[in-house]
Amino acid sequence: MIELKDLPDCPVETTLFLISDKWKVLIIRDLLNGTMRFGELKKSITGISQKVLTQHLRAMEESGLISRKVYAQVPPKVEYTLTETGMSLKPVLDAMWHWGLKYKSNNTDNRKTSKRD
Amino acid sequence: MIELKDLPDCPVETTLFLISDKWKVLIIRDLLNGTMRFGELKKSITGISQKVLTQHLRAMEESGLISRKVYAQVPPKVEYTLTETGMSLKPVLDAMWHWGLKYKSNNTDNRKTSKRD
DNA sequence: TTCTATAGTAACCTATATGAAACTATTGGA
DNA sequence: TCCAATAGTTTCATATAGGTTACTATAGAA
Numbered sequence: 001m002i003e004l005k006d007l008p009d010c011p012v013e014t015t016l017f018l019i020s021d022k023w024k025v026l027i028i029r030d031l032l033n034g035t036m037r038f039g040e041l042k043k044s045i046t047g048i049s050q051k052v053l054t055q056h057l058r059a060m061e062e063s064g065l066i067s068r069k070v071y072a073q074v075p076p077k078v079e080y081t082l083t084e085t086g087m088s089l090k091p092v093l094d095a096m097w098h099w100g101l102k103y104k105s106n107n108t109d110n111r112k113t114s115k116r117d
Numbered sequence: 118m119i120e121l122k123d124l125p126d127c128p129v130e131t132t133l134f135l136i137s138d139k140w141k142v143l144i145i146r147d148l149l150n151g152t153m154r155f156g157e158l159k160k161s162i163t164g165i166s167q168k169v170l171t172q173h174l175r176a177m178e179e180s181g182l183i184s185r186k187v188y189a190q191v192p193p194k195v196e197y198t199l200t201e202t203g204m205s206l207k208p209v210l211d212a213m214w215h216w217g218l219k220y221k222s223n224n225t226d227n228r229k230t231s232k233r234d
Numbered sequence: 235t236t237c238t239a240t241a242g243t244a245a246c247c248t249a250t251a252t253g254a255a256a257c258t259a260t261t262g263g264a
Numbered sequence: 265t266c267c268a269a270t271a272g273t274t275t276c277a278t279a280t281a282g283g284t285t286a287c288t289a290t291a292g293a294a
Contacts (some may be wrong), residue, residue: 004224011217012146012210013139022130022137029129038241049283054242074291075240080196085223092216093129097208100128103135106202107121155271166253171272191261192270 002063018063018090023048023056028082028089031066035081060086091115119180135180136206140165140173144214145206146197148183152198182206 007014019025026045030036036044042053057080060066067085071077082089124131136142143162147153153161159170174197177183182203188194199206 009219011214014217014221015212015213016139022133025133069212092212095212096132097128099209100131100171104124
């Protein structure tokens with residue numbers, strides 16, 4: 001379990017400590033829409049390898065962002081769900097969503113009105 | 118200059134494309150309080166090396182997040198300031214700030230009420 | 235009996251990020 | 265004359281992240 005003393009003083013850094021990672025943010029983005037199985041995550045997150053996905057899921061479980069539920073069946077079925085803590089990251093992701101949209105639309109506008117290329 | 122076609126479809130990924138990086142976020146955190154000189158940033162961001170700071174500042178200039186102003190004097194004086202685009206990341210950083218605070222306080226509470234260690 | 239599906243793990247290799255240290259330019263001051 | 269100060273750049277070494285492939289378990293279906 002992560003301990004308080006391991007966390008940076010600055011709250012922004014604390015957040016970065018837990019999710020300053022492209023893959024983790026993308027996992028959260030997907031799980032915000034609900035529980036997913038391992039294979040679904042792998043399909044959904046373009047470019048992630050099985051190893052890296054597993055590593056990040058383990059780390060996020062460790063820091064209390066997601067929970068892992070194993071079904072005792074064959075072939076295996078494992079479901080990942082955001083914990084309340086993980087869910088509470090929604091405002092962060094929302095802010096990123098809005099900013100990303102705006103950045104792209106600004107880029108478009110600049111291109112239209114720009115005098116040089 | 119970064120072009121629209123280089124950006125991912127998902128707005129969250131677009132944001133990550135530009136700031137999914139601990140150092141960049143910390144630079145933005147500092148510059149949200151106003152213009153800073155190179156040396157001030159270096160002092161303020163614990164653990165960053167000169168080389169890495171320079172690299173990230175260059176990249177952020179490239180993506181239009183910050184502007185760089187060189188004063189023609191010796192010893193050199195270079196100031197970095199968030200552009201409007203960079204400034205518009207404040208809601209993202211704010212959300213991270215709040216979340217970081219909450220995560221830490223939850224961690225404290227859990228520790229107090231937890232039955233096992 | 236052999237294949238399929240799923241969620242991994244393990245070993246090995248490569249790529250990327252970062253760190254450390256030396257070096258640069260230039261002016262004013264001791 | 266030589267040093268301090270600032271904002272770098274360059275080179276080389278290392279650390280961390282990620283990629284690839286092979287391997288595992290096991291119930292049920294063909």
